[in-house]
Amino acid sequence: MYACICNGIKDSQVRDAAQRGAGTVGQVFRSLDCKPNCATCVQTIRNLLEEELLPENTLIAAE
Structure with missing residues (x-):
């Protein structure tokens, strides 16, 4: 999946970064x-x- 069409950045590139x-x-x-x-x-x-950096199974409190 593309995360940024303008620059051709794929979601895997964002995750790697x-x-x-x-x-x-x-x-x-x-x-x-x-x-x-x-x-x-x-x-x-x-x-x-957020998906990549948050530990798995971490609950985020609503603001």
Whole structure:
């Protein structure tokens, strides 16, 4: 699945970037040497980062 159509970033690339230390959308883009264009992907990338960085079976309290 593509996380960012403008830059051709796949979800696996976002997950790999997270495993290498990227914790924000900006860090993902920098690690892949690109910049956001239309920013439609920002929430998708955030969601992927959360999935990748949160320990399994962790409950998140509602705000």
